[in-house]
Each structure stands twice: as C-alpha cells, then as structure tokens.
Amino acid sequence: MTNAITSETMKISFNNFSKLYGTEKIAIDRAIKKVLSSGRYILGDEVADFEKDFAAYIGVSQCVGVANGLEALQIALMAAGIGPGDEVITTAHSAAATALSIRAVGAKPVFIDIDDYYHLDAAKIESAITSKTRAIIPVHLYGQACDMNTIMDVAKKHNLVVIEDCAQAHGALWNGRKVGSFGTAGCFSFYPTKNLGAVGDAGAIVTHDSAFAEKCRMMRNYGQRNRYEHDVYGINSRLDEIQAAVLRVLLKKLDRNNKRRLTIAMQYLKGLKDIGDIQLPRLRMQADHVFHLFVIETGRRDDLMAHLKEAGIDSLIHYPIPIHKQRSLAEFNSLSLPVLELKVTRILSLPVHPYLTTTEVKKVIAAIKKFYESPLNP
Numbered sequence: 001m002t003n004a005i006t007s008e009t010m011k012i013s014f015n016n017f018s019k020l021y022g023t024e025k026i027a028i029d030r031a032i033k034k035v036l037s038s039g040r041y042i043l044g045d046e047v048a049d050f051e052k053d054f055a056a057y058i059g060v061s062q063c064v065g066v067a068n069g070l071e072a073l074q075i076a077l078m079a080a081g082i083g084p085g086d087e088v089i090t091t092a093h094s095a096a097a098t099a100l101s102i103r104a105v106g107a108k109p110v111f112i113d114i115d116d117y118y119h120l121d122a123a124k125i126e127s128a129i130t131s132k133t134r135a136i137i138p139v140h141l142y143g144q145a146c147d148m149n150t151i152m153d154v155a156k157k158h159n160l161v162v163i164e165d166c167a168q169a170h171g172a173l174w175n176g177r178k179v180g181s182f183g184t185a186g187c188f189s190f191y192p193t194k195n196l197g198a199v200g201d202a203g204a205i206v207t208h209d210s211a212f213a214e215k216c217r218m219m220r221n222y223g224q225r226n227r228y229e230h231d232v233y234g235i236n237s238r239l240d241e242i243q244a245a246v247l248r249v250l251l252k253k254l255d256r257n258n259k260r261r262l263t264i265a266m267q268y269l270k271g272l273k274d275i276g277d278i279q280l281p282r283l284r285m286q287a288d289h290v291f292h293l294f295v296i297e298t299g300r301r302d303d304l305m306a307h308l309k310e311a312g313i314d315s316l317i318h319y320p321i322p323i324h325k326q327r328s329l330a331e332f333n334s335l336s337l338p339v340l341e342l343k344v345t346r347i348l349s350l351p352v353h354p355y356l357t358t359t360e361v362k363k364v365i366a367a368i369k370k371f372y373e374s375p376l377n378p
C-alpha cells in the first residue's frame, strides 16, 4: 500500500489559499508582524498607504478602505444621498450583497434582466426608469466589464448616479480604463476568494470626487469628522491595519495573477471549443476580462457537475438562486426575468484560480470531454 497521491487521484479545488499564502509567505508575515508590533490596529498608516496604492492602481484620486464589499456599496449609496423612497436599478444575477446594500439604505432595488454577458442588460435600463429612480448599480460580474458606454450615457441623460459593483473585477478594463473609475463610485470587496483577496473581510470605495470620498470616510467611522463629533449618520465599517498591510503586499501581485487567470481561461476556451453543447464565455470587444470566474453553460449542467465531482474536480454555481427569488426578498418573488431564470439552470463555474497548473487545467478539459464522449451521455 502506498499513500502517494498520483495525478490521477489528485483533487482539483476551486481555490487554493494555502498556495497563495505559501508563495507570498515572507512578505505577508513581515507585513503582519509590522502591524502587530506597531500597536496601531485601526485606521493607521497601512490603511492610508493602501488607499493611496489602490487609488493609483484604479486611476482615481480617492480610495476609502472599508470593512467589506456590501458596506462599500451601502456607504457609497448613503454618501450619494440615496434612501427611503428612492429606486436603484440593478441586476438580480449577483451576490445577494448587491441588493442587500440597497435595502440597507431603505431604497428599493429594481431588477432588470441580464444580457449574453451575464450583466444587467443596458438596453433595458431606460424602460425601468421612473420618477423615483436615483441610481444604477452595474455589476462587472465574473471579471468582465459591463457595457459602460450605454450605462454612462443613460445615467447622464437621466441624471442618475452610477455606483459600480467591482467586487469581481479588480483590474478589469473597459476601453482601456479600469472599472471603478467610470461612475460616482466603484465598490470593491477583498473577500479572500476575490482576484485581490485579504486574509479576512475587507473592502474599498474608489472615486474621483474628494468631497464624496470625505463623506464616505466619515460614514465608515460613525459619521465622525473629528473624534466624538458625529457630523453625519454613519456606521462602523473600518478597514483594519492587518488586512490593509496584506492587501498592499498582494496588490503588487494582482496584475501577474490576473495574467495567469487569463492564460488559464485561454486554455479552456481552446480546449473546450465545440465540445458537446457547451456555451463558452462571450468576450466583449471593449473589455479586458480578468476571469474572476470561468463560467460555461450547458443544458446538462447538473450531470456534468456530478461527473466532475466524481473525477475529483470542484465546480460551483454562481449563483444558483437569483436574488429576486430569494425568500428574504419575498416581495420580488413573483417578478419574471426569463433570460436570467434560464441561465441559472445552465451555468457552471470551473476552477480558474492563479495557482492552477497547466496540467490541472488539461485534466479538467479531459474530464469534460470524457463526459460528452461517454455512451451514457450521448
């Protein structure tokens, strides 16, 4: 008997955090130790330096570090003055956090259907606008930019605020410009699975507008401008020093990791071309995709997922239940979004993290080919 793990039995996981930590261990350990010995754990130099670094990376003048992506959206909405009685047009095909942030400020999410790129269908925005509409939250889902030309044009025409949900698109481009730099604000999550992930929860708001950033800065810290002076309503959503220090280390690796994700995606696009009924991800001409997720579509999704599991390959569904069908948003349950409702039965996310090896990607492709070649799966 041998305990050796052969490449035949090796499991392919959806993410590999220990590999990420192993690769950057020296720099991460050093950054964390520096914070621990500094004695300053909240809103110190690491947060201020990360905010500078990340604003420069996105190409904006301002960044405000916050506790997570949901609160980045919530604070951006608060700073834009959006609240009860207001409507915000968005997508039901996202992490629930997108809609929850709208609910958190007392406004109403207005969900429109999605397009072939899994984004809110920009052509459908105008017909959803009412006298109460104040904002649009486009989500650059899976790592690809939404159609920002149309979205910004409609927003301008109707005087609407655009808050970009960039939680899945760190470094993604639209017309050569980073997402997050188009709207009034760009909101990021640094949840560990993201292209830029912390070692816990973290988030940020980016903007060109220094007055808007100042409001966000107060709102993340109980509404204080100065200590114990609460000028505006606020919450506690501070980015902590340890997360900021780790993010500064990993930001330097983001472009390299995004490039690796793109290489893996290209390997999938080539290897899975014309296999069975697979619909590969469609790429927008004006976008540079950063493949937070590599999502295929098939009419036999559940069987393929079971087959991959049997072969030791993780796959996931992002997301299996559209937001408007969630029990906690019962008032939207009767809404019909036919494109989205069909796509959720067909989508499957394959592993695409930057530490996946070429051999592992080949194994995933081979397993998918085998599924379609099997006589059990004509």
Ligand SMILES: Cc1ncc(COP(=O)(O)O)c(C=O)c1O
Pocket: 068, 069, 070, 071, 094, 095, 097, 098, 139, 165, 167, 168, 188, 189, 190, 191, 201, 202, 203
């Ligand atoms: C598109 C999208 N928006 C918002 C969020 C919320 O981010 P967080 O989990 O940091 O609150 C996420 C992450 O799950 C996300 O993927």
